Amino acid sequence: MTQKWLAQIYQQLHRDGYLWARQCCLYNDEHAKEVMQLVYTKILEQKAKYDKRAALKTWFFAVIRYTAIDFLKSQPLYISLDSLPDIAAIPAETHDSPIDYTTLLNQLPQRQHQVLLLYFYHGQNLQEIATVLNLGLGSVSTHYHRGKKRLKSLLLNQQVQWQQKIK
């Protein structure tokens, strides 16, 4: 039975799951890969079992979120000084677009950030988001409205700054 769900996840949800894992890991690709490996191991070892109480995608996203939380907790909070030259050698990212998505979203509180991502990016409804984030529906609704308001003001500010830069 596990193999059946896993095969379905591979076919339909792997890409979305990976992107969600990346978003949960503050857009770090290496961390996202580690998290996805851990998630698949959990499912194979039946530490995470799908009991059909929610949609498969909702359950899968919840597993990814919990795994990402545990993984990030296990990571050291500080980077050693030895690795700093390597970091400095990495060329700065060039932004063709006036909007830097990750920087902008990271300015939101974590809950609002995740609620907006799940709603607008992953197309989940508020009930499903409540399941993924283990929150009440009312709480999710509040985060949703506050997040939208805040993101909108951030976007408008960004656009104004970009237009001033062009001039």
Add this chain to the structure above:
Amino acid sequence: MAAEDKIIVDFFREMKSKDKELPIMPTPALPKQKTWWPYAVAASFTLAIITYIISSQPETPTQPIPGRTVEITLTGVPASPTESLVTHAASIETWESPTQSLINDF
């Protein structure tokens, strides 16, 4: 959807289209399922063949060997009913004192 959400919807749509360029990690290989039923089918099939072969063979009739007859006669001497109780006969005549050897030596 409200018109004021359009800016947010557009923001996430652009973000999504940008993320399409992201390399997605390959899916890890699924472990092969341990399929036991072919072995079970093969074993039961083999067993059925063996059973069929054994049952289809004609039974060899047991015929008496011509010209030879073996007769077995059981003979027995009737024993007295108390014979089994008498294990040592005339034990008083063969009795020897445990200190007899002392008398002989001195």
